[in-house]
Amino acid sequence: MPVIEVNQLHKEYGDHVAVDDVSFSVEKGEIFGILGPNGAGKTTTVECVEGLRKPDGGTIRVLGFDPVKDRRKLVTRIGVQLQESHLPERIKVWEALDLYSAFYPNPANWEELIDEWGLAEKRDTYFSKLSGGQKQRLFIALALVGNPEVAFLDELTTGLDPQARRDTWELIENIRSKGVTVVLVTHFMEEAERLCDRLAIIDRGKVVAIDSPAGLVSRVDATQRMRFKPSIPLDDKMLTDLPEVVSLTHNGPHVLITGTGNLVQAVASVLARNQILAEELRVDQSSLDDAFVALTGRKFQN
Numbered sequence: 001m002p003v004i005e006v007n008q009l010h011k012e013y014g015d016h017v018a019v020d021d022v023s024f025s026v027e028k029g030e031i032f033g034i035l036g037p038n039g040a041g042k043t044t045t046v047e048c049v050e051g052l053r054k055p056d057g058g059t060i061r062v063l064g065f066d067p068v069k070d071r072r073k074l075v076t077r078i079g080v081q082l083q084e085s086h087l088p089e090r091i092k093v094w095e096a097l098d099l100y101s102a103f104y105p106n107p108a109n110w111e112e113l114i115d116e117w118g119l120a121e122k123r124d125t126y127f128s129k130l131s132g133g134q135k136q137r138l139f140i141a142l143a144l145v146g147n148p149e150v151a152f153l154d155e156l157t158t159g160l161d162p163q164a165r166r167d168t169w170e171l172i173e174n175i176r177s178k179g180v181t182v183v184l185v186t187h188f189m190e191e192a193e194r195l196c197d198r199l200a201i202i203d204r205g206k207v208v209a210i211d212s213p214a215g216l217v218s219r220v221d222a223t224q225r226m227r228f229k230p231s232i233p234l235d236d237k238m239l240t241d242l243p244e245v246v247s248l249t250h251n252g253p254h255v256l257i258t259g260t261g262n263l264v265q266a267v268a269s270v271l272a273r274n275q276i277l278a279e280e281l282r283v284d285q286s287s288l289d290d291a292f293v294a295l296t297g298r299k300f301q302n
């Protein structure tokens, strides 16, 4: 049985349709991403799944429960890191974790969470004195303090510098390795590509596609591009004869090749056989960005 099942979820604000019949399911132990540009309806969707908003239509089951009607049964089994969270200014890091752990029947050891999330040095620091990244890590630790079966993380790396973002990604993978199902809301392509087992792309309130990152990328034009400077002059024919090569052009000292299939391997083995080095080699393949353009007809804009 899936951990989360969403069927035809519909939510309107006045006459604005924010979520337009969205359906997806999440399996136990996966990191499931909800990816889309600003205003796409991601937060509304996930807040309905968490039971924080009441849908106008459709059905939702989380661990078999209706998140609105069965909220009390569900609330101790899920962990929620909200997009915008606040704590009292003068609560210390350890006090917040101690307080939150008291809400749950089977809390995690919050001392361990403090270490795991790199907050040991800030244990006695007031919330208002934490940096953006430290606040973010505290909110994730608070979402995990109840030992949840499902953790919802909304835009968790927004505002973090690239290194802090990468560190956070490693920690999210740790959460999954403990068997926790993770629902990750993000508008960072790289984050979705790196972390998610599967993801739903949402655009203007609708699900555009659901697949693994690699599956989404493989749906778009599979053209690959190579660019390199051969170490000695090249007989074009030895490459254009390859079935993988679609086109070959020269740009000054550089050779530009487009093709499909195992293009890189095929070109590399011909060059090696002819003792030619590919200097300044660059290979471009389709990315989730390209998949988004192909699926929606527009560029991904935040």
Ligand SMILES: Nc1ncnc2c1ncn2[C@@H]1O[C@H](COP(=O)(O)OP(=O)(O)OP(=O)(O)O)[C@@H](O)[C@H]1O
Pocket (backbone or CB within 6 Å): 013, 016, 018, 036, 037, 038, 039, 040, 041, 042, 043, 044, 045, 187
């Ligand atoms: N409480 C509300 N009242 C009215 N409109 C709202 C409300 N919350 C969201 N909306 C609108 O619904 C749409 C979807 O918003 P939502 O926050 O779900 O999108 P999102 O994909 O999470 O965006 P972001 O990445 O910016 O958080 C937007 O047009 C937003 O302006």
